[in-house]
Amino acid sequence: MSGPVFDIKSLISEEAQVPPRRNLSTEAADALRDLILLEKLAPGTPVPERDVAAGLGISRTPLKEALRILENEGLIEYGPTRRPRVANPSIEELSQYISVLGALEALAGETACKLATDEEIIAIGAINSRLLGLPRAVTDLEFFRLDMEFHGAIVTAARNAPLGQTHRQYNARLWRARFMSSRQSDRRANTLAEHCAIVEALSARDSRRTANALRNHLKSTIRNISRICESSESQDSVST
Structure with missing residues (x-):
C-alpha cells in the first residue's frame, strides 16, 4: 500500500511537536494520547509510523517506544501484520x-x-x-x-x-x-x-x-x- 493512510501532519500542531530537551518517547506518547482522546485519531485508525514520526519531529525509534507505552495502556493495538492502529475495545x-x-x-x-x-x-x-x-x-x-x-x-x-x-x-x-x-x-x-x-x-x-x-x-x-x-x-x- 503506497502513501500515508491519512495526513498525520495536519493533526499535529507545532506546539504538539516533541521538544528535543525532553524524553522523546514519553512526549510522543503524550501527544498521541491526546489525539486519541480527542478522537482526532478515531478507534480502528491505522497509525503509520513514518508519517507520525515526521509529524512529531522525531525518529522512528522513540516513536516505536511511544507506541509500546500506548499499547500497554490499551490505546494502541497491533493487527496480524504488526501494524499499529488505535484500539477499539468492546x-x-x-x-x-x-x-x-x-x-x-x-x-x-x-x-x-x-x-x-x-x-x-x-x-x-x-x-x-x-x-x-x-x-x-x-x-x-x-x-x-x-x-x-x-x-x-x-x-x-x-x-x-x-x-x-x-x-x-x-x-x-x-x-x-x-x-x-x-x-x-x-x-x-x-x-x-x-x-x-x-x-x-x-x-x-x-x-x-x-x-x-x-x-x-x-x-x-x-x-x-x-x-x-x-x-x-x-x-x-x-x-x-
Missing part, C-alpha cells in the same frame, strides 16, 4: 475493566479514610472545588485532567503502593473511555454531584460511605459509556 471489555477499577477506587477511598492526613483530605476537597469553579468555556481535556487528578489524589492518600500501581495500570486502559464519559455535557453535572458526595464522606472519614460513593461513581461511568456506544451504533445503522 463495551464488554470496558465494563469489565471499569468494574475492577471501581473496586480499586472503593478500596482506596476506604483506606484513605483511615490513613490520609487532614491536609490530604482538604487538598482533595480543594481539587473538587477547582472543578466546581471551572468556567463554562473550559475544554473537555482540561476538565478531564482535573477530574483524574481528583481520583489520583484519593488513591495516593491510601498510602498503598501495590494498590496505586494496579490502579494506574487499569486507569491507563480506561483513559479514553473515562474521557468519553467525562466530556458529555449532561454527564458533567452528575460527575460534580458524585464528587461532592465522595468528598463529604471522605471528610467525615466514613469508610463505608466513601467506598460506596466511589463504587457508584464508576458504575455510572459504565452506564454512560453504554449509552454512548448504543447511540453510536444507532447512528451507524441509520447512515448505512
Whole structure:
C-alpha cells in the first residue's frame, strides 16, 4: 500500500511537536494520547509510523517506544501484520475493566479514610472545588485532567503502593473511555454531584460511605459509556 493512510501532519500542531530537551518517547506518547482522546485519531485508525514520526519531529525509534507505552495502556493495538492502529475495545471489555477499577477506587477511598492526613483530605476537597469553579468555556481535556487528578489524589492518600500501581495500570486502559464519559455535557453535572458526595464522606472519614460513593461513581461511568456506544451504533445503522 503506497502513501500515508491519512495526513498525520495536519493533526499535529507545532506546539504538539516533541521538544528535543525532553524524553522523546514519553512526549510522543503524550501527544498521541491526546489525539486519541480527542478522537482526532478515531478507534480502528491505522497509525503509520513514518508519517507520525515526521509529524512529531522525531525518529522512528522513540516513536516505536511511544507506541509500546500506548499499547500497554490499551490505546494502541497491533493487527496480524504488526501494524499499529488505535484500539477499539468492546463495551464488554470496558465494563469489565471499569468494574475492577471501581473496586480499586472503593478500596482506596476506604483506606484513605483511615490513613490520609487532614491536609490530604482538604487538598482533595480543594481539587473538587477547582472543578466546581471551572468556567463554562473550559475544554473537555482540561476538565478531564482535573477530574483524574481528583481520583489520583484519593488513591495516593491510601498510602498503598501495590494498590496505586494496579490502579494506574487499569486507569491507563480506561483513559479514553473515562474521557468519553467525562466530556458529555449532561454527564458533567452528575460527575460534580458524585464528587461532592465522595468528598463529604471522605471528610467525615466514613469508610463505608466513601467506598460506596466511589463504587457508584464508576458504575455510572459504565452506564454512560453504554449509552454512548448504543447511540453510536444507532447512528451507524441509520447512515448505512
